[in-house]
Amino acid sequence: MAELARVVITGVGLTSPNGNDLPEFRRNLIAGVSGVEDYSIRHVGSTPAGVCHFDTLRYQGKKEARRGTRAGAISIWCANQALEDAGLAFDSSDVDSAAHYSRARTGVFTGITEHGNVETEHQIHEVAQYGFDLSFWSHHHNPRTVANNPAGEVTLNLGIRGPAYSLGGACAAGNLGLIHGAQMLQLGLVDLALGGGISESIHTFGIFASFRAQGALARHTDPVKASRPFDAARNGIVVAEGGCLFALERLDDALARGARIYGEVLGYHVNSDGTDFVLPDATGQENCMRGALAHSKLAAEDIDVVNTHATSTPSGDIIEAEAVRKVFDHAPETFVNNTKSYIGHAMGAAGALELAGNLPTFEDNLVHPTINVDELDPACALRNLVINEPVRIRRAKTILNMSFGMLGINSAVVVGRYTV
Amino acid sequence: MTQDEVVIAIKDIIAQIAPDEDLSGLEMDLRLREQIELDSMDFLDIVMELRKLYGVQVPEKDYMELATLSGCVKYLHPLLEKKSLHCAQRA
Numbered sequence: 001m002a003e004l005a006r007v008v009i010t011g012v013g014l015t016s017p018n019g020n021d022l023p024e025f026r027r028n029l030i031a032g033v034s035g036v037e038d039y040s041i042r043h044v045g046s047t048p049a050g051v052c053h054f055d056t057l058r059y060q061g062k063k064e065a066r067r068g069t070r071a072g073a074i075s076i077w078c079a080n081q082a083l084e085d086a087g088l089a090f091d092s093s094d095v096d097s098a099a100h101y102s103r104a105r106t107g108v109f110t111g112i113t114e115h116g117n118v119e120t121e122h123q124i125h126e127v128a129q130y131g132f133d134l135s136f137w138s139h140h141h142n143p144r145t146v147a148n149n150p151a152g153e154v155t156l157n158l159g160i161r162g163p164a165y166s167l168g169g170a171c172a173a174g175n176l177g178l179i180h181g182a183q184m185l186q187l188g189l190v191d192l193a194l195g196g197g198i199s200e201s202i203h204t205f206g207i208f209a210s211f212r213a214q215g216a217l218a219r220h221t222d223p224v225k226a227s228r229p230f231d232a233a234r235n236g237i238v239v240a241e242g243g244c245l246f247a248l249e250r251l252d253d254a255l256a257r258g259a260r261i262y263g264e265v266l267g268y269h270v271n272s273d274g275t276d277f278v279l280p281d282a283t284g285q286e287n288c289m290r291g292a293l294a295h296s297k298l299a300a301e302d303i304d305v306v307n308t309h310a311t312s313t314p315s316g317d318i319i320e321a322e323a324v325r326k327v328f329d330h331a332p333e334t335f336v337n338n339t340k341s342y343i344g345h346a347m348g349a350a351g352a353l354e355l356a357g358n359l360p361t362f363e364d365n366l367v368h369p370t371i372n373v374d375e376l377d378p379a380c381a382l383r384n385l386v387i388n389e390p391v392r393i394r395r396a397k398t399i400l401n402m403s404f405g406m407l408g409i410n411s412a413v414v415v416g417r418y419t420v
Numbered sequence: 421m422t423q424d425e426v427v428i429a430i431k432d433i434i435a436q437i438a439p440d441e442d443l444s445g446l447e448m449d450l451r452l453r454e455q456i457e458l459d460s461m462d463f464l465d466i467v468m469e470l471r472k473l474y475g476v477q478v479p480e481k482d483y484m485e486l487a488t489l490s491g492c493v494k495y496l497h498p499l500l501e502k503k504s505l506h507c508a509q510r511a
Contacts, residue, residue: 043453062438062439063437063438063439063457066437066439067461073458130472135471136468136471136472138468139464139465139468140461182448230422
């Protein structure tokens with residue numbers, strides 16, 4: 001097989017509950033600042049959640065925002081910011097030209113856990129007020145609920161004419177957008193990819209209600225303490241919204257235009273447990289990590305930072321800790337952390353946001369900690385787990401980012417510091 | 421509702437649907453879509469809001485009657501005459 005082009009990350013656009021761009025997000029991850037707050041949604045009532053507070057009208061008109069979805073607004077924010085960050089903002093005066101890449105050769109790939117629940121619940125709520133008379137059902141329902149909505153709204157906003165769609169991968173989806181973007185670049189089908197993950201999930205009561213019914217929804221009197229992976233008192237997931245899209249380019253193209261390079265996509269792996277609708281499986285997770293290492297041509301000892309998926313559920317964190325121990329327990333220089341303790345579980349955006357939050361490690365050599373570990377659960381004990389305070393390492397070269405989802409989907413991405 | 425109030429009611433609905441538009445200079449007899457950016461989905465929104473706010477059902481065959489503000493008054497006033505104005509922004 002021909003040697004595939006190297007793919008690099010040259011821009012990051014994000015909104016998370018504790019930061020509306022990468023510098024702010026990173027500052028708060030190093031400083032231990034949570035973005036979880038008390039939140040209320042119909043039928044569920046008060047619950048901790050990760051809520052984003054970005055300016056929806058910065059890149060959209062009021063009408064565009066009104067017609068679109070929350071996921072679309074998040075995607076538009078992330079896409080515009082990623083392009084600006086990469087120095088690739090399109091010229092708004094001419095849809096046929098771009099600073100470096102054509103709109104027809106630009107792709108948008110949004111990983112999603114789910115899409116459409118928000119609008120469907122809202123419409124049912126609306127027609128219920130009118131005795132279920134369906135003449136009150138909105139004509140906006142279909143364009144808002146189609147699975148490509150978050151990516152499609154980006155194309156409408158920016159005049160992009162290349163491939164744009166979502167990749168549904170439950171909570172493993174955040175890595176899928178990046179992986180697919182890299183593949184499309186390597187296949188030569190696009191010249192610029194915006195890939196990552198998007199979540200509007202806090203606006204659907206069904207997600208909260210289902211986790212609650214499953215006994216997996218976090219409860220705590222102090223919302224910032226509610227998401228506490230690996231802590232003995234953890235009791236469930238904090239649902240979050242958010243998004244992160246990476247600007248991805250082939251290395252040669254990025255070098256030719258003198259782009260800033262955040263990191264190189266060294267390898268990845270996606271697999272399935274094939275065991276259960278909901279429960280994760282340590283063997284499937286272990287195989288996924290080993291697959292990503294093999295694809296990257298790296299050994300476990302070569303990884304500097306492992307960002308875990310752990311969601312703060314009693315059983316899930318133990319299973320993941322078991323998988324991480326199997327792969328990395330003999331890697332003395334590998335540090336392990338978690339980002340959900342700050343922002344909750346951003347569902348389809350989780351993998352992308354969590355990778356983004358760790359990319360600056362290539363610049364500052366700091367590994368951000370996982371917070372809220374007051375008493376480490378012995379069953380979650382991991383070698384070099386970074387708890388409550390950041391750790392400085394010698395020279396960060398590689399990050400392995402994991403995301404797992406329902407129906408047993410696992411994804412892992414390895415990103416490296418760019419070196420010639 | 422008077423004829424003037426029907427105009428207020430329609431403009432109020434349009435203000436919700438097309439929030440980026442300046443409605444202050446709208447001409448009564450020019451087609452709305454020639455004066456402001458309104459597409460077919462927006463038009464369906466206007467019909468939906470009339471249904472929700474005032475219980476007025478506008479059948480599809482009559483949509484053209486609502487092309488101008490004066491057309492709206494002519495068509496809607498008989499249907500809204502006995503109803504009171506309440507703006508969408510306050511609904």
